[in-house]
Structure formats: structure tokens, C-alpha cells
Amino acid sequence: MSINRLLSCVFRILYSVFCISSLLFFLAISISTNLFAQEVVEIKDSAINKTHIDYAYPKPQWLGKTFLQDQAHIWTSPLRIKKKDLHYLIPLSLATAIIMVFDEDINQKTQQFKNNNQWVKNLSPILTDGGEIPVVGGISAAMYITGLAIKDDKLMQTGAIAGYALVNAAVVVTVLKMIAGRQRPRVDGTSNWKPFPQTLEQFNGTSSDYYASFPSGHSIAAWTLATVVAEQYKETKVIPILMYTFATGVALSRTTENAHWLSDAIVGSALGFGIGKYLAKKHKSTKWFLFPSQSGGSLMVTGIYRL
Numbered sequence: 001m002s003i004n005r006l007l008s009c010v011f012r013i014l015y016s017v018f019c020i021s022s023l024l025f026f027l028a029i030s031i032s033t034n035l036f037a038q039e040v041v042e043i044k045d046s047a048i049n050k051t052h053i054d055y056a057y058p059k060p061q062w063l064g065k066t067f068l069q070d071q072a073h074i075w076t077s078p079l080r081i082k083k084k085d086l087h088y089l090i091p092l093s094l095a096t097a098i099i100m101v102f103d104e105d106i107n108q109k110t111q112q113f114k115n116n117n118q119w120v121k122n123l124s125p126i127l128t129d130g131g132e133i134p135v136v137g138g139i140s141a142a143m144y145i146t147g148l149a150i151k152d153d154k155l156m157q158t159g160a161i162a163g164y165a166l167v168n169a170a171v172v173v174t175v176l177k178m179i180a181g182r183q184r185p186r187v188d189g190t191s192n193w194k195p196f197p198q199t200l201e202q203f204n205g206t207s208s209d210y211y212a213s214f215p216s217g218h219s220i221a222a223w224t225l226a227t228v229v230a231e232q233y234k235e236t237k238v239i240p241i242l243m244y245t246f247a248t249g250v251a252l253s254r255t256t257e258n259a260h261w262l263s264d265a266i267v268g269s270a271l272g273f274g275i276g277k278y279l280a281k282k283h284k285s286t287k288w289f290l291f292p293s294q295s296g297g298s299l300m301v302t303g304i305y306r307l
Helices: 003-031 063-075 083-101 103-116 118-131 133-150 153-180 198-204 217-232 238-256 262-282
Strands: 039-045 050-056 288-292 298-300
Touching: 063 153, 063 262, 083 103, 083 262, 103 118, 103 238, 103 262, 118 133, 118 217, 118 238, 133 153, 133 217, 153 198, 153 217, 153 262, 217 238, 217 262, 238 262
Parallel strands: none
Antiparallel strands: 039 050, 288 298
16 A cells, blocks of 8 residues: 555544544434423323323524524534433444545445436436525425415424524534535545635635535535424324435435535435434424514514414
């Protein structure tokens, strides 16, 4: 093995450690405690000897304050990892790290598979569009507007949470891309890293393809939307299946489109699932307002979904 090859392997291993910490960082979101926005009060009914649950719905929250609080919770999530969670976090993280080491070989095989199968060529660009901001944002807006029009609080709240979660996910993925600086496979098929501050070169005319691969933005967007909808409508078994199938298709299409390495898509998917799960649970019954009105009221963003 040549010195250059050896150094390249060492470099990849070091960045694999970076990926492990990132994956642990955000998968912890899905296992965080105290996720609900409402307080639950149990009241004993001695007459019928049953326990009733009375939901004390919170007062409306300012959207800006809630956003800052949730971002703080997301970025500090590693502090809440429990020992029992490591039973699956460590194997999953190690598997992702191993995939990262072999990303170049996997990418070559993926492109060969695509070139040899016309159905992949036809389906891949359609699926990848499912992670575009206009698509995921449009779906969220459509749910919100439809819920508002037909007076369906649950649908309206789902649209609001999905849109809100997508904004949170966008902040996370933008920061991580800026820190990591991984080159997209379509540049020259090599997995090169130019971490911050080298990533700032993209603002001086250099193509962002040299810095914007890790993690996958389309994957995090699709999985964030899918998880919020699946969580809101989990009582209808087919909806989570359809949503997670959609998100998986988007993530895989990013590799067949030669826009991301497989490990980029895996980490992006994990982030989207964690962020979507956390925010869907926490804000299931949250009311948001944009700013208070002069009359003492407020411009509301959402209604409230009552069980």
C-alpha cells in the first residue's frame, strides 16, 4: 500500500469518527424525554373507579422563542444519551462509519446499477424531487391550508409542525455542511473533505459541490416531513408505511443521482427522523403566535389538536 493510500485511509477513519459523533448527536433526539408540550393531570373518579386524563393545554407560545429553545435542545441532545440507548446507537454508528470508508466503491457500483437499469434512470429523478424544498414545503403548506379550510385541527397542526420541523432541519443540515465540507461524488468520484473554514471558499466563486455533500439535505427534509406525518397519523397503519417508503426512496435516489455518498444519505435520514420525531411529539398540542396585537390578542399560526 502506498503512503498516499495509507494517509487517505487514515483520513477517512478520522472523519468516520466525526460521523459517529454526529449520528449519536442527533439520534439522541428521538429518545429524549419530556417531549410533550402539554401537562397531563390524572384525576381519580371515585364514582366509576376509572382514571381520566385531563389535558391542561399550554398558553400560546411565541414562535421565535420556541424555535430557539428547540434548537438548543437539538444541539445539546448528546448530553441526554442514556446507557441503554448505546445498545443500538453504537452498532448503527459503526455501520455508518464502515459504509463511509467504502463510499467510493459503493458509489461506483450504484452508478453501474443505474446505467444498466432503465427503470432506475426513469424513477430516480422523480424520487429525488421529493426532497426539494418547494415539494416538502408545499406539502406542509397544503396540509395547513386544507386543515384550515375544512376545520380539521389535526391536519392543520400537522402542516404547521411539518413546516416548523423543516426549518429546524434546514438550520441543522446547513451548519453541518459548513463544518464538514465534503465533496459530492459527481465532482470526480473521490470522497474529499475540506472542513471549515475551507468551506467558505464556496462564497468566493468555487462551486458548492466541493463542500456540500455531508449530510444529505434532501434526505433530512424528506425524513423530517415523513416522520411528522407518520407520528401524527400513526393510528392509521398505512400512513407511516407510505411516508417512510417515500422518504427512503428520496434518500436512495440521492445516491443514484450521484449527488451524495450513501453515508450522507444515511446520516441525513437519521437526522430527519430524530428531528421530526422530537418536534412532532413536543408540539402535538402547541399553539404558536407570530407577534402580539395591539388589542392584547395575537396573530395565531396554528389551531390546537385535541385528542
